[in-house]
Amino acid sequence: MKITVVGAGAVGATCADNIARKELAEELILLDIKEGFAEGKSIDMMQTAALLGFDTKIKGVTNDYAATAGSEVVVITSGLPRKPGMTREELIGTNANIVKGVTENILKYSPDTIIIVVSNPMDTMNYLTLKTSGLPKNRILGMGGALDSSRFKYYLSQELGCSPADLNAVVIGGHGDTTMIPLIQHATWNSIPVSQLLSKEQQDKVVAATMVGGATLTGLIGTSAWYAPGAGTAAMVESIVRDEKKLISSGVYLDGEYGQKDISLVVPVIIGKNGAEKILDFKLSEAEQGAFNKSADAVRNMNAVLTDMN
Ligand SMILES: NC(=O)C1=CN([C@@H]2O[C@H](COP(=O)(O)OP(=O)(O)OC[C@H]3O[C@@H](n4cnc5c(N)ncnc54)[C@H](O)[C@@H]3O)[C@@H](O)[C@H]2O)C=CC1
Numbered sequence: 001m002k003i004t005v006v007g008a009g010a011v012g013a014t015c016a017d018n019i020a021r022k023e024l025a026e027e028l029i030l031l032d033i034k035e036g037f038a039e040g041k042s043i044d045m046m047q048t049a050a051l052l053g054f055d056t057k058i059k060g061v062t063n064d065y066a067a068t069a070g071s072e073v074v075v076i077t078s079g080l081p082r083k084p085g086m087t088r089e090e091l092i093g094t095n096a097n098i099v100k101g102v103t104e105n106i107l108k109y110s111p112d113t114i115i116i117v118v119s120n121p122m123d124t125m126n127y128l129t130l131k132t133s134g135l136p137k138n139r140i141l142g143m144g145g146a147l148d149s150s151r152f153k154y155y156l157s158q159e160l161g162c163s164p165a166d167l168n169a170v171v172i173g174g175h176g177d178t179t180m181i182p183l184i185q186h187a188t189w190n191s192i193p194v195s196q197l198l199s200k201e202q203q204d205k206v207v208a209a210t211m212v213g214g215a216t217l218t219g220l221i222g223t224s225a226w227y228a229p230g231a232g233t234a235a236m237v238e239s240i241v242r243d244e245k246k247l248i249s250s251g252v253y254l255d256g257e258y259g260q261k262d263i264s265l266v267v268p269v270i271i272g273k274n275g276a277e278k279i280l281d282f283k284l285s286e287a288e289q290g291a292f293n294k295s296a297d298a299v300r301n302m303n304a305v306l307t308d309m310n
């Protein structure tokens with residue numbers, strides 16, 4: 001198994017680190033445009049191999065796409081992160097060009113790969129990758145729901161005083177401060193609905209904290225988060241590589257599911273060796289479907305910016 005991670009910054013390097021520790025690949029290429037940066041990070045990570053006991057060979061390259069040839073999975077993290085006070089959507093001007101160029105270069109050497117898009121604004125960057133690559137829709141996945149669902153579990157666990165691992169909770173919609181939809185009515189603690197354990201105020205607090213989870217960390221750190229984003233992406237890679245068929249909220253192209261067409265949004269997806277193997281199209285309540293439609297409108301407006309940029 002050969003995997004490439006594009007962008008050796010905070011998220012890309014953390015994702016690569018997780019992939020190596022889990023030994024998901026024999027060969028892992030880390031590519032960045034900044035001279036020597038991916039090489040340095042890769043050597044640093046390889047110098048943990050003796051300590052951590054992993055066998056993955058990590059190689060860093062500066063913009064050398066030939067080195068990525070034959071990658072079965074490619075993760076795209078290249079692009080600017082937001083600064084405090086910014087929205088993810090404000091990154092579109094810079095990141096659309098980066099993601100489009102990277103996708104074109106990757107496909108020259110790995111025409112049948114599965115791509116996971118992380119760069120923000122993720123829903124629109126995933127849609128752009130779908131349109132740029134011409135790959136079948138099952139081979140393009142956006143990372144956002146894995147992270148947001150894990151954040152949702154974190155905030156729920158804080159309120160319930162329980163282990164996040166005992167929780168089942170899912171975020172769908174867009175990967176944006178106002179577009180994500182934590183499905184609180186469906187969340188359970190070992191099968192017990194959390195809506196029966198938390199007051200309405202507590203539930204509202206958890207939902208609100210989850211939605212601005214990324215912005216909160218950006219305010220604290222000065223740039224956006226990377227540990228949970230890196231781990232969320234690696235979990236998707238793992239489900240592909242090990243053909244786990246895990247149900248992970250992910251950005252996928254919708255063709256009628258949840259009443260939406262020609263858009264990428266986050267919904268529950270079974271992820272296996274063929275990428276997005278099945279979208280679980282379950283019935284939302286009227287309020288949830290209304291929120292989903294509103295998120296779709298917002299993401300569609302962002303997607304329209306791509307046309308204006310051309
Ligand atoms: N979807 C999600 O849930 C999340 C998305 N993100 C997004 O991921 C992206 C990366 O975030 P960080 O790693 O924190 O940023 P970073 O600034 O630490 O790393 C980005 C890297 O991309 C590289 N890069 C820029 N243009 C490139 C190109 N054309 N080819 C190859 N490499 C290129 C830069 O040199 C830099 O090393 C941002 O857009 C951020 O908003 C971050 C966290 C979560």
Ligand SMILES: O=C([O-])CC(=O)C(=O)O
Pocket residue numbers: 081082088120147213214215218224225229
């Ligand atoms: O907040 C950001 O800009 C980065 C991101 O998508 C996240 O951490 O959820």
